[in-house]
Amino acid sequence: MMRLFCLCLLLLSACDTAGPHFRGLPATTLTVDGSTFDVRVRGDMAEAIRTSSEYAPRFGPVRARAGRAMAMASGCEVREVRGDQAQATGILKCGKGRRKAIPEVPRDLECAPVAGSAIDEMGGISVMLECDPIL
Numbered sequence: 001m002m003r004l005f006c007l008c009l010l011l012l013s014a015c016d017t018a019g020p021h022f023r024g025l026p027a028t029t030l031t032v033d034g035s036t037f038d039v040r041v042r043g044d045m046a047e048a049i050r051t052s053s054e055y056a057p058r059f060g061p062v063r064a065r066a067g068r069a070m071a072m073a074s075g076c077e078v079r080e081v082r083g084d085q086a087q088a089t090g091i092l093k094c095g096k097g098r099r100k101a102i103p104e105v106p107r108d109l110e111c112a113p114v115a116g117s118a119i120d121e122m123g124g125i126s127v128m129l130e131c132d133p134i135l
Helices: 001-015 059-074
Strands: 028-030 036-043 043-052 077-083 089-095 108-113 117-120 123-124 129-134
Touching: 028 059, 036 059, 043 059, 059 077, 059 089
Parallel strands: none
Antiparallel strands: 028 036, 036 043, 043 089, 077 089, 108 129, 117 123
């Protein structure tokens, strides 16, 4: 029983471990459309490890989000993304050197309804919101 517990603990601790090519590099944590990734960049390659829990994610949508996270972290165009729902590797095209990394979008917004903006629509009421980022 103790062996099983230790094995489970060891496997769970490896969930956010970088691959051999990216080991020892600092991770940039980014959230794209609800998926959170730890992104590491080395040369013309990037690795995105999804750290958010999602019910039955398909690789198609996760691939697109991972590619956007890699572009944000590296400042480069992402030519191709390979991998699976948990760990993706991207091939970067940086042109004449790496551009400055694209800043992360705010993770949270504080929103309030705009007074007098309510519009009756079929099936409900539409209201305009004014939002400010929470940094």
